[in-house]
Amino acid sequence: MVRNEADVIEAFVRHNLTVLDGLMVIDHGSSDGTSEILTRLRREGLPLQVVADPSPAFFQAERITVIARETLARERADFVFAIDADEFIKVESRERLDRTLSELPPEVHAVVHWQTYVPESFDSGASTISEAHLRWRLKSERHGSYKSVIGRSFVQQQNQHVISGNHLVDDPARPKPPPHIRLPQDVVALAHCPVRSRCQLESKVIIGYLAHLATEPTNDEQAFHWREIYEELRGGMHLSDQRLREIACNYGLPRNIWQPVAAIELVDDPVRLHFELRHKTETPVDTLSMLMRFTETLLRHPRG
Secondary structure, three states: OEOOOOOOHHHHHHHHOOOOOOEEEEEOOOOOOHHHHHHHHHHOOOOEEEEEOOOOOOOHHHHHHHHHHHHHHHOOOOEEEOOOOOEEEEEOOHHHHHHHHHOOOOOOEEEEEEEEEOOOOOOOOOOOOOOOOOOEEEOOOOOOOEEEEEEHHHHOOOOOEEOOOOOOEEOOOOOOOOOEEEOOOOOEEEEEOOOOOHHHHHHHHHHHHHHHHOOOOOOHHHHHHHHHHHHHHHOOOOOOHHHHHHHHHOOOOOHHHOOOHHHOOEEEOOOOOOOOOOOOOOOOOOHHHHHHHHHHHHHHOOOO
8 A cells, every 4th residue: 555655666566576476556645656657567567456545544454454355365365465665575585485485374374574774865866766775774673563474364254454554464353363473584574664765754754644643543653653753844843864864763663762873783684676667757756745635635535
């Protein structure tokens, strides 16, 4: 489920299709060129399907649950990887991944390690992601989060659903979630690059948090990482390169346990992008313009 990811969407599609048999993308009201790039990629004949979701509210868990169940049934898929546009699957080989997944018990799901990548620089003039964004990652993760790999049993288990953030499959009819098996990092991991430039992060946080509020949440802590940065931006803070690096190194963590950048060790673990990017957008990220478009949609379609 993507919104306004023009700088990364082509690399996301091309890279992840080197591992997966196909991609199903929900285009959640993009207005920055993402939709046009997805259309061009489909015209190339890539195994890519796109579903338009123009609603303003961010009902990610509900949308992903439906799409995952439909895709498992229609495509006769063995597994669905629930990933976001800023995530890149890392594998030693597709064969080893297949073998590992085939050995899982039939009623379980899996989870992959979520590795945070910190770009070498935060150049807002860069229109597309590059290998410089995907070279350095945190040596140790403190968020304790994983991303879900949904098994075929999801088709029959109608009570099960994907939780917000795609971190787990839950079943409200049972006292505990269904079992999940952690896949070894040397078999598969997920490179996550959520902070790429100042303009990209500003638009992501501002529109993302407002879309979260449009769901009329009963628990605002679900989007605490967006809310805290949103409040800073609303208060007039300028996101300097130093601040962006601090956010990237502590992304997804409550502010009270952030560590200074100097105390956070990075390791050199590059994700190679073995393809040419053909569909670069020439439109610069304009947060105000995107916010205006989003607000118009919100006013015309309250609570998506």
